[in-house]
Amino acid sequence: MTKTEKVDSKEIGLVAGLNLFNYFLGTKDLHYGFWQDDLEVTVQNLPEAQQRYSKYLIGHIPGDVKSILDVGCGAGGLASELLERGYRVEGVSPSPLLAEAAQTQLGDNFLIHSGRFEDVQFSLDERYDMVMFSESFQYITLNMVLDKAQSLLRPGGYILICDFFKTNATGKSVIGGGHRLDDFIEVMNDSGLKLLAEDDITRQTAPNLDLVDQMGRELILPTMKLFGYVFSNNRPWLTKLFRWKFRKRLEKIEYKYLSGERNAESFTKYKIYKLYLLQKRED
Numbered sequence: 001m002t003k004t005e006k007v008d009s010k011e012i013g014l015v016a017g018l019n020l021f022n023y024f025l026g027t028k029d030l031h032y033g034f035w036q037d038d039l040e041v042t043v044q045n046l047p048e049a050q051q052r053y054s055k056y057l058i059g060h061i062p063g064d065v066k067s068i069l070d071v072g073c074g075a076g077g078l079a080s081e082l083l084e085r086g087y088r089v090e091g092v093s094p095s096p097l098l099a100e101a102a103q104t105q106l107g108d109n110f111l112i113h114s115g116r117f118e119d120v121q122f123s124l125d126e127r128y129d130m131v132m133f134s135e136s137f138q139y140i141t142l143n144m145v146l147d148k149a150q151s152l153l154r155p156g157g158y159i160l161i162c163d164f165f166k167t168n169a170t171g172k173s174v175i176g177g178g179h180r181l182d183d184f185i186e187v188m189n190d191s192g193l194k195l196l197a198e199d200d201i202t203r204q205t206a207p208n209l210d211l212v213d214q215m216g217r218e219l220i221l222p223t224m225k226l227f228g229y230v231f232s233n234n235r236p237w238l239t240k241l242f243r244w245k246f247r248k249r250l251e252k253i254e255y256k257y258l259s260g261e262r263n264a265e266s267f268t269k270y271k272i273y274k275l276y277l278l279q280k281r282e283d
């Protein structure tokens with residue numbers, strides 16, 4: 001990282017989430033949980049729900065796949081499951097902090113291509129059976145991602161995408177992220193890739209947002225109130241200055257996390273969580 005390059009706040013969010021959930025729940029996954037009817041939506045059940053997501057995703061890997069490029073490999077949770085199942089796996093990570101966590105978990109032999117998928121240079125003879133995007137697709141520039149992924153595949157190789165997209169619902173969502181589904185479909189149709197499977201898992205993933213909502217109300221809000229109480233009593237002028245200086249940021253946090261709109265209902269309206277299995281043509 002050069003001196004002038006700013007640290008991406010999304011990366012900090014992911015690393016903070018990783019540290020928190022790894023410490024309290026022992027999970028290294030950074031993707032949503034896959035909530036089925038028999039699993040109560042509680043934060044304690046999140047690791048089990050994330051395991052089910054990984055299992056669901058891995059269940060869509062065709063039988064002739066042996067090598068996988070895991071784009072946006074996070075802290076290596078999914079790669080570790082893939083390696084255990086005997087796949088040859090390499091990762092791509094733009095985040096030095098997450099790459100370090102993945103390297104610690106998977107060992108020095110695990111090859112991580114450092115950088116954004118858009119920028120990473122692969123050697124000309126590198127060809128994978130599958131390029132996988134597990135909740136990383138939304139971060140990558142849409143108009144190049146399928147072409148680049150395709151160029152890294154052997155003929156007949158696959159692209160597996162599992163991520164959420166924006167619907168056409170009117171109004172403003174407090175939940176950020178996701179390419180517009182219509183834009184993705186256009187890019188997919190132009191790519192020459194064959195669509196082998198498509199699944200809508202919005203119902204199984206939306207409950208994650210109820211957990212976020214609960215965390216806002218039961219953890220973030222009381223913690224902020226506690227700090228506010230202590231500081232406004234002990235350092236009233238400093239508190240006023242802080243509130244004024246960071247008012248925009250505080251308003252944003254309140255709007256995003258404490259407005260009560262970051263929940264499953266709003267996710268289901270503004271987002272659609274989909275799996276796509278695509279295949280490169282043989283010729």
Ligand SMILES: C[S@@+](CC[C@H](N)C(=O)[O-])C[C@H]1O[C@@H](n2cnc3c(N)ncnc32)[C@H](O)[C@@H]1O
Binds near residue numbers: 092
């Ligand atoms: C929500 S996490 C998912 C991590 C992991 N795939 C999983 O399923 O647990 C998103 C991942 O995308 C990565 N990412 C963000 N922008 C990216 C880019 N331009 N190229 C490649 N990966 C990117 C992040 O570093 C992070 O590892």
